[in-house]
Amino acid sequence: MVSKIPVIEIFGPTIQGEGMVIGKKTMFVRTAGCDYACSWCDSAFTWNGEEKGRIVLMTAEEIFQKLKETGGENFSHVTISGGNPLLLKGLGELVDLLKTHQIRTAVETQGSRWQNWLPDVNDVTISPKPPSSGMHTDFETLDRMIEQLTLAGSHFCLKVVVFDEKDFDYAKKIHKRYPAVPFYLQVGNPDIALPDRDALAKMLIGRYEWLVNLTLQAEEMNDAYVLPQLHALVWGNKRGV
């Protein structure tokens, strides 16, 4: 059966601005719908209904054609984000299709749902949500996901966004629970509507310095990586980059 995938935007090529493949040239496919509603979500338009009219139901083949139309020959990597792409069983068809065209894939998810296609993705980022998000982590589900990805030999990491010290404590707890999984701390952007790129960059670099200092002082973070959102520093709060 050919599945239809709810897509809200396809863009690129751009650079992966976050986490373990930061700086990598990639296209983005952003799916609609999320099982969370984080207070500070920078992509709330994927789930809050405000852009319902922009959601297009697409087959894997149609998504591939749109990627080629948008990126031409200028990409070899596609990042699937959302919303939560792991709500969509049918995305396995896209992952398979991209693989047959020698295109590598990445996925961004919060770790609340599993799909059997996940181990076929080349770069998997799991981003459990800290207290400031207002969300609650189901550790049973997360434990199982990490176990399955580990057994499958997947290339994956954990990435926690940090806004305050409580979030940093949560990050320590996550890193301690899964010590073998590469762990990334990411600066939270508290002002996703600020239009001025330079003002945003200045504020985010200040927050990055704060997070770096916390990391340097915490022996629990001796193996962690700490990063800003690179795309926010380059393009500010602009969409589709």
Ligand SMILES: C[S@@+](CC[C@H](N)C(=O)[O-])C[C@H]1O[C@@H](n2cnc3c(N)ncnc32)[C@H](O)[C@@H]1O
């Ligand atoms: C929009 S989410 C979509 C994928 C998935 N739902 C998730 O949360 O991992 C992509 C990434 O952006 C991060 N993110 C969302 N809002 C953010 C913000 N205001 N500041 C920093 N990172 C943010 C999320 O934590 C996640 O790592």
Ligand SMILES: Nc1nc2[nH]cc(C(=O)O)c2c(=O)[nH]1
């Ligand atoms: N450049 C760029 N890098 C990103 N990394 C994760 C993103 C996301 O929204 O999932 C994202 C995004 O939207 N743009």
Ligand code: SF4
């Ligand atoms: S899980 Fe991701 S897409 Fe969903 S609300 Fe949180 S940050 Fe936004």
Ligand SMILES: [Mg+2]
């Ligand atoms: Mg983003």
